[in-house]
Amino acid sequence: MEVLKIVNQIKSKRSFLCVGLDVDLEKIPKFLLDKDDPIFEFNKSIIDNTHMHCIAYKLNIAFYEAYGIKGWKALEKTINYINKNYTEIFTIADAKRGDIGNTSRMYAKSFFEQLNFDSITVNPYMGRDSVEPFLEYNDKNTIILALTSNEGSKDLQLISTANDYVFMDLIKSSKTWNNSKNLMYVIGATKTEYLEEIRKIIPDNFLLIPGIGAQGGDLKEVCEKAINHKVGIIINSSRGIIYSGNDEKFAQAAEKEAISLKKQMEEILIDSKLI
Amino acid sequence: MEVLKIVNQIKSKRSFLCVGLDVDLEKIPKFLLDKDDPIFEFNKSIIDNTHMHCIAYKLNIAFYEAYGIKGWKALEKTINYINKNYTEIFTIADAKRGDIGNTSRMYAKSFFEQLNFDSITVNPYMGRDSVEPFLEYNDKNTIILALTSNEGSKDLQLISTANDYVFMDLIKSSKTWNNSKNLMYVIGATKTEYLEEIRKIIPDNFLLIPGIGAQGGDLKEVCEKAINHKVGIIINSSRGIIYSGNDEKFAQAAEKEAISLKKQMEEILIDSKLI
DSSP: OOHHHHHHHOOOOOOOEEEEEEEOTTTTOGGGGGGGSSHHHHHHHHHHHHTTSSSEEEEEEHHHHHHHHHHHHHHHHHHHHHHHHOOOOEEEEEEEEESSSSHHHHHHHHHHHHHHHOOOEOOGOOOOHHHHHTTTTTTSEEEEEEEEGGGGGGGGOOOOBSBBHHHHHHHHHHSSSSGGGGGEEEOOTTOOGGGGHHHOOOOOSSSEOOOOOOTTTTTHHHHHHHBBBOOOEEESSHHHHHTTTSTTTTHHHHHHHHHHHHHHHHHHHTTOOOO | EEEEEEHHHHHHTTTTTEEEOOOOTTOGGGGGGSSHHHHHHHHHHHHHHHHTSSSEEEEEEHHHHTTHHHHHHHHHHHHHHHHOOOOTEEEEEEEEEEOOOOHHHHHIIIIIISSSOEEEEEEEEGOOOHHHHHHHTTSSEEEEEOSSSSSSGGGGGBBBSSSSSSHHHEEEEEHHSSTTTGGGEOOOOOOOGHHHHHHHHOOOOEEEEEOSSOOOOEEEEEEEEHHTTTTTTTESSSHHTTTTTTTTTHHHHHHHHHHHHHHHHHHHHTTTOOO
């Protein structure tokens, strides 16, 4: 999806919220379990009740794969439902894939062609030639893991190198990759102390920022340091929104949470003179 | 699978070959395309004709995902077929997954419980807490990417750190993770110059070594440097074996290739006084 389209959507919805659809059958309201496809029914209700307050949905592929073929069917139905009914929405396959060239090409085919996602998260451990097959798709976005929100980020991403940290060296070298203009970066919301340095290297690229809420990141602090002249950030919340209710009104409870985040985002956009 | 069981299988089959089932519908013999499930039919013939010469099958998940639900069905049928008919075989889900704890747990559930693979390849970019959910399964093996065979390995894995290289720091720190005895490591066959150093740090763990053949690695050189007192290496070949024929005798052609590699391995095992 063109970045301009994402920016326009942010400005018109006054929100840069992404809702993460990490659907766990053990956590969704019990009454849904009697339905033919509980995962899709859950997603459909959440989407119908939140699409006006968010600009993106992120589908965590692990949660679908865990249910085998049934899960893949729910995944297909969900992405098709969004693509058909809410064409403005930016869709993210949170797949964290990445492999040697011919294999990455298969993953790109799967998520960009078969499932028709707008973007995919990619793990950059195998370097340039493992990411470029995704970048070849001009109308799609490739979101590489840079600095994640979890404790284990220190084990590799934050190792010191001659010039910097591993993740910073990676961001720098990613700028030389073919079609790097299609890159976005995952930066965890718990890692605000690195945001200003990151913005010096990639002032224009969009950042996908998970880790608000359950994982402890602070929305205001993140935005102050990461927002740019084209907004440039998408903030994801998954569990904090989708599991805020667990009875028949779960979708309304999710909507309430989404609105609360959207209002905070609206204020930030106004303060930053972006709307 | 217990390492002892793998070692015993290697000794009795006189081979440490893994056949990679990276099935691409554009590359399999045309006559198979008329069948109900061409991917499974292809795999079944390859497996029936090679199982006595190899000790493991590695299923590259990308190649199945690329065909959506049809692909997942072929994946399930293939792993079930191996588990039912060739119980001694070590099965590898080449999935290169890895995510925050609760998500890695879903991937582990998917590949270890739903599909019942013996092992999975895991991408360690997100560190300890992204890998430990896989390691919790005591009867399964977790194979982390350490140093891969592709050109892009230099972009991140081979960045110099204060003490060493990124991938070496990673291997060292992985030894402190819970249940690290269940770890195996992917080391590309094109990276022989690092093998002796790697063996100093992890003398006992099994290495999964792709990159022989198509990617240019040399079998003898790899074995000289990587073999240990429990053999300790599994050599993977995918395209070099499964696409060696493209008519009705494709499985026999694959068998011939597998036998040729097995014979070289047998010699190496004899020379190393392991059989």
